[in-house]
Amino acid sequence: MHAVNTPHSLAPVTPLSADLAQQSLGEIAVALPGATAVFRRLKLDFCCGGQVRLVDACAAKGLDADALVTELKALVRDDLAPATPEPAALVDHIVSRYHEVHRAQLPELIRMARRVEAVHRDHPHVPVGLADHLERMNEELCDHMAKEEGVLFPMLKAGGHPMVGQPIAMMRHEHVDHGEHLARLVELTNEHTPPQGACNTWRALFAGTAQLAEDLIQHIHLENNVLFPAFESPSH
Template sequence: MKDHSEAQAPKETGALIDHILTRYHDTHRGQLAALVPLADRVERVHADDPDAPVGLAGALATLAQELESHMAKEEMILFPAMRAGGGPGIAHPIAVMRADHDDHAGNIALIRSLTNDLTAPDHACGSWRSLCQGIAQLLDDLATHIALEKDELFPRFEPV
């Protein structure tokens, strides 16, 4: 199900940043904290199943590390600069964040590949199905999060 938080996002920059922090940063941290061990368990329990998502826990852990690094840079560098009104030096951190967004695509493609595009096989157990549903929600949230920054927040500080 598509989240419509982007359409409901606050217009004021400080409030928009707060929205991104609570709706997306906090949410992604919680999602990944649950999904990585669940993927590990599904991989171990179904190790003999040819459809098992072997390598998924590692791919999710890599995504978690990438996102944690990205979100920390936003929280410690970019967002405080934006709250202070931006300035000429803000173009570089925005460019870095845009590049990070692009870099996530490869790992997301791997996750989709390992999960048969987020589709559990017919014989999958409840945990496996829950894993696919949880990853689908994570990726949907992440896409909305990235679009909100790329289309709404970052352009406020970039030259036209």
């Protein structure tokens, strides 16, 4: 994988508190990637109406604030890999923590990117081309993950295969492409840093692209440096 810049210099965001119900919709949208999809489904305005506390927004809509807080807390990801990286357990962790999360992350990021590019098309720092780039990443990642789940991972969970080196080599090669896409993502988002005065949607979008980048880097690391070497010849 090509070296990519890990997200830094992010615009400060309000950290999530233990009592999500008392935080504003805008604060939660920016601090918790994935929350925007939940708010959109429930028709809660986190952009223009982002200053409203979650508990008040729920009261106005007749929603159960406790149930919504429970749903939002479920979006906080457990990054802890198995203590003993037995291949089957590690594969299951990769699929649940990264594959399933990427599949949920990218469509929402694409939707927000299209909105930001349209609404702020006259802004000098609008991320032109970001939605298209995320579309390409989504297509290639979904294809890559389907090959892993359909061919390579079953081999690894079964203990390996004499020909396993070929699909591993192919996945490593595709990881290099993903690294190049991440480098381009850093360029398009100014290192995931929204401009001064950006709306909540723009800030949530860049918080989400930063999370995507971190997730994908860790995802590739676990495969390249932990999972795959156990099945490769020492000459690799």
